[in-house]
Amino acid sequence: MMRTRPLKVALLGCGVVGSEVARIMTTHADDLAARIGAPVELAGVAVRRPDRVREGIDPALVTTDATALVKRGDIDVVVEVIGGIEPARTLIITAFEHGASVVSANKALLAQDGAALHAAAEEQDKDLYYEAAVAGAIPLIRPLRESLAGDKVNRVLGIVNGTTNFILDKMDSTGAGYQEALDEATALGYAEADPTADVEGFDAAAKAAILAGIAFHTRVRLDDVYREGMTEVTAADFASAKEMGCTIKLLAICERAADGESVTARVHPAMIPLTHPLASVRGAYNAVFVESDASGQLMFYGPGAGGAPTASAVLGDLVAVCRNRLSGTTGPGESAYAALRVSPMGEVVTRYHISLDVADKPGVLAQVATVFAEHGVSIDTVRQQGKDGEASLVVVTHRASDAALNGTVEALRKLDTVRGVASIMRVEGE
Amino acid sequence: MMRTRPLKVALLGCGVVGSEVARIMTTHADDLAARIGAPVELAGVAVRRPDRVREGIDPALVTTDATALVKRGDIDVVVEVIGGIEPARTLIITAFEHGASVVSANKALLAQDGAALHAAAEEQDKDLYYEAAVAGAIPLIRPLRESLAGDKVNRVLGIVNGTTNFILDKMDSTGAGYQEALDEATALGYAEADPTADVEGFDAAAKAAILAGIAFHTRVRLDDVYREGMTEVTAADFASAKEMGCTIKLLAICERAADGESVTARVHPAMIPLTHPLASVRGAYNAVFVESDASGQLMFYGPGAGGAPTASAVLGDLVAVCRNRLSGTTGPGESAYAALRVSPMGEVVTRYHISLDVADKPGVLAQVATVFAEHGVSIDTVRQQGKDGEASLVVVTHRASDAALNGTVEALRKLDTVRGVASIMRVEGE
Structure with missing residues (x-):
């Protein structure tokens, strides 16, 4: 009719x-x-x-x-x-x-x-x-708001910015540095003349706020989203990631805390295992992983812009x-009835990959391990590499809070034997 | 309220x-x-x-x-x-x-x-x-019916049966034969005692009919869906697929013809390139690729049963x-206004991988190539392998209609030099 x-x-x-x-x-x-x-x-x-x-x-x-x-x-x-x-x-x-x-x-x-x-x-x-x-074009808001309306979403983990994914994919596949990959993205029209909104994670943070609000039926403000850009990611980070069987992606992560009473939303670069479906998202494509009580793991993939x-x-x-x-009706409006607390970044629990430049002498590992232990951060693996009197120590932790990790890093910086913290990167998707 | x-x-x-x-x-x-x-x-x-x-x-x-x-x-x-x-x-x-x-x-x-x-x-x-x-659990009907309501869907290509994907994945990763992989699927509860509905493609065909109807806004009856099971897929087929940089999946494929005036729906095993996102869908998971005019390629992935x-x-x-x-209303009902013709399988156009057992003597390739040419099926690559007086010929075609391919195969069987047609498999996802 x-x-x-x-x-x-x-x-x-x-x-x-x-x-x-x-x-x-x-x-x-x-x-x-x-x-x-x-x-x-x-x-x-x-x-x-x-x-x-x-x-x-x-x-x-x-x-x-x-x-x-x-x-x-x-x-x-x-x-x-x-x-x-x-x-x-x-x-x-x-x-x-x-x-x-x-x-x-x-x-x-x-x-x-x-x-x-x-x-x-x-x-x-x-x-x-x-x-x-x-x-x-990826149907995401409608599936979260309607298809999963009878389920309990616990996590949304995604690549929601095509520009940065293009740059990181390029760095991964060619070994290029950040600037070189950005230049190529700009030349090909994947990055704007001023790429700040993309590379500093502002664009992804806005999307994370929207997704978290819908997924958890609660209000998440843009200011609630922790944000870290990807301009500091280096070719050395990609090399470290490869050694771990990982790659690096700029992720938007919205999580419900284990107690179900609070949520977090954050954007930052992270290592994810090559076996994770998000690892194979190439070029300027977007993909979002959704984990729910009943449906398990879903993924939505497609062109994120254009x-x-x-x-x-x-x-x-x-x-x-x-x-x-x-039909004289309206669809679902805002659903914020859950009114959950949005926890600060310090409460986020994840794993970390830390590269330290240390003095190449006996006892350093013991010193470093003691600092981790004192801050309640449990170590999963350590790899030592010596080079010309200097040495590097790569530590991968078990799950720990961001606050505990920050405390650890602060204390490590004060050790005489630690010359510098070369990089800290979160490890996600496991 | x-x-x-x-x-x-x-x-x-x-x-x-x-x-x-x-x-x-x-x-x-x-x-x-x-x-x-x-x-x-x-x-x-x-x-x-x-x-x-x-x-x-x-x-x-x-x-x-x-x-x-x-x-x-x-x-x-x-x-x-x-x-x-x-x-x-x-x-x-x-x-x-x-x-x-x-x-x-x-x-x-x-x-x-x-x-x-x-x-x-x-x-x-x-x-x-x-x-x-x-x-x-994969949101698929709602995205097709609502999210893509302003777009023109041209193709739906998916793995919509977890049992058969589990079996094929097992054959691919372990080199097992069909029966061995089926037995494991049964033991693990992925296959029912009578697996006919899954392995013969009946389950996938029902889903293809539903998806095609919604995607193309037309009525597609179960009888309109061409169906071929995966019980004939052999370890040798997987070996051939690997040589081509492919794997084998049981696919449901719904396509709009190039003229836009007719559609097809079919279920059969097919080789797809390892670089295609569907190739990496493991175990009993499902995934569906959707191609539309404006949105490009989307993929939906998740647990297909349970x-x-x-x-x-x-x-x-x-x-x-x-x-x-x-609110006293109803959602979208059946949308079949397009009333498109559903073409028979003979009109489906795709590529083929054909293995022939042939006599190992000069001129066989020329004979075989002539038969392909006479039926208007253009050859992409041919690989010859000799073994003990016998030889095998593996032909991969360019795109041709199913009817033309069938005519070709019928004519090949009549050649004295062709001892047998070892396998015919479609090549999709390119």
């Missing part, structure tokens, strides 16, 4: 993602109409540069006045693909106030102001969908939101 | 999956209530053997009269985990007629009678959800169906 009055969509932003959304809305109009139960019509496109030629978009639809567009009152769904905090935030809230539901791909905004946006949507009884905000893949996620949400409007 | 009147759930079947559903409904009652917006209550459990002790289930709820249970009129959702065609089919239709929505894990029934069941659901304006029918994982999928559906009932 097809309704003939079309649903009206306002598109905010017409860059890489927005232009793909507009293109697919046109080329796949019949399919979208059949799947929704009514045609969808592009009613307006807000852009910053109206003079730019946009193939396939009626110039009469283009406006620079995004606010007027979302205030029109006849818009069913606002698709926000501008990115950034403002004006996106105000435009979305204004859209709700004027009767529209919203589909957004804005990870930074959702991570920072998700609670307020959800509250605004709920107040107006409207939908806020944002599958495209995390891991591009115009068309992100548009695919936006359009999946658009179909759902349009269907909801036709 | 929590409603206090509980939603009532009738459970049909209390075996491996049903008992897990009941257990999680009890242990996770608070979480389910919070996620649904109302408590859910187990209102009855229909079983065949009422005297069996069922831990955690109130004996007063247990009945052998499933029909009376679904006819009660106060049941909100019927969860059908009996399996098989009857009585499941009649019970589900009766449930719709008496006001209930249905969550089912029944792949055989959905593959055979999906259209009729969907029609019955739609007539009564009720939900029919069945995420658990395909690939256990009580708890299947229960996780059932409960995810239960939460969705309960939410729909509370």
Whole structure:
């Protein structure tokens, strides 16, 4: 049964993602109409540069006045693909106030102001969908929010940034250093001119906050996410990882504590075993591992960015939101009933790989081992290598808290026989 | 806002999956209530053997009269985990007629009678959800039906049967023959006493029919699915696969033809490159690759069977169906508007690996090559091996239709110099 009055969509932003959304809305109009139960019509496109030629978009639809567009009152769904905090935030809230539901791909905004946006949507009884905000085309938010709604998620462990995965994969496969691999990523268009948001982990941290909130039905703010970038990862770290049968990935990790009463969210580089499915995620691909009580281990894999893949996620949400409007209902909103404590990084428990430069003389290992023991950090393996009067000591620990590890490292630095701490890296995925 | 009147759930079947559903409904009652917006209550459990002790289930709820249970009129959702065609089919239709929505894990029934069941659901304006029918806990139906609703799926390629993957993985890693690997699978509980449904591909074919229908928005009947089991796969096939940098998997493949106007669905063993993500799916795990216009390649991976994982999928559906009932709506029903032709196997185009036993004399290769050429099948590589007057010829073709390949093989068998066709295997995933 097809309704003939079309649903009206306002598109905010017409860059890489927005232009793909507009293109697919046109080329796949019949399919979208059949799947929704009514045609969808592009009613307006807000852009910053109206003079730019946009193939396939009626110039009469283009406006620079995004606010007027979302205030029109006849818009069913606002698709926000501008990115950034403002004006996106105000435009979305204004859209709700004027009767529209919203589909957004804005990870930074959702991570920072998700609670307020959800509250605004709920107040107006409207939908806020944002599958495209995390891991591009990979269905992740819907599976976590709906498919696993009858399960208890204990951990989300993923590669959610394609730029850094490209760089780390390149370092791993070619032995290149960080700068060389970054330069190649930039040349190939995988890294932006200013790669800070990617390489310092800000992008991944926003996604971790969103995923943790949905997975654990609790509120996780961006500030709650511990963040460490991957600019300090060296070719030597990759060599060490290889010796352990590992590789290095920038991971977003959201975990429920063993007692079930608190959660943590963090982003940092980590060694993972080559046998772990995440180890073989190549290039700019993303993949997310989800561990739950009943379902066990699931993995979701695909392109984590790019115009068309992100548009695919936006359009999946658009179909759902349009269907909801036709049936006069809304989908699942924010689910934060669990109200769990978000623990600081010091309480995170994991394993560590520590490389020390030490004096090459008897008793050093005993000294070092004593420091670990005093801080309650149990050692799994130690490897000593001597070279020209200097020696290196590679220690891999059993599971210990981040606080205990930090205390250990601080004490190690004070030992006369320890010349320096060459690297500390977490070991995950076991 | 929590409603206090509980939603009532009738459970049909209390075996491996049903008992897990009941257990999680009890242990996770608070979480389910919070996620649904109302408590859910187990209102009855229909079983065949009422005297069996069922831990955690109130004996007063247990009945052998499933029909009376679904006819009660106060049941909100019927969860059908009996399996098989009857009585499941009649019970589900009766449930719709008496006001209930249905969550089912029944792949055989959905593959055979999906259209009729969907029609019955739609007539009564009720939900029919069945995420658990395909690939256990792996979210697959919801992503295909909802996340990719704005995209155009061109191919679904997957390992959807854990038993056969366990056997093939064992053959690959140990060099064991089929029977030996099957015996181990049986001893470990991965294969049933009668493994026919798994090893002959019936189980995978049912899943392929369901997946193809959802992916392509068209009706694909079980009879439309070409099916070939994996009992003929030999250790020699694995050796040949290794030489090509491949392994062998039993694949379910649903494809849209290049012209977009027809689709195919098939299940058969195939060689896939070791570099393909599906090649590294080990043991009884399942994984499904989905290729779409906009999203590119996605993969979904996880446990494809087992009580708890299947229960996780059932409960995810239960939460969705309960939410729909509370908001007085229904989720997406059958989407078969595309009404595409399902092409016969002869039209399927792929590559082939053919091993021939031939006479070891000059001119044989020329003869064989001529036969391929006459049938329009282009050869990619040929490898000749002589041994004691006999020789073997291994031919790998470029892409050709199944009909052309069959014609080729028929003609090859008639050559005096071809002593036998040792094996024919498709090559996929490139």
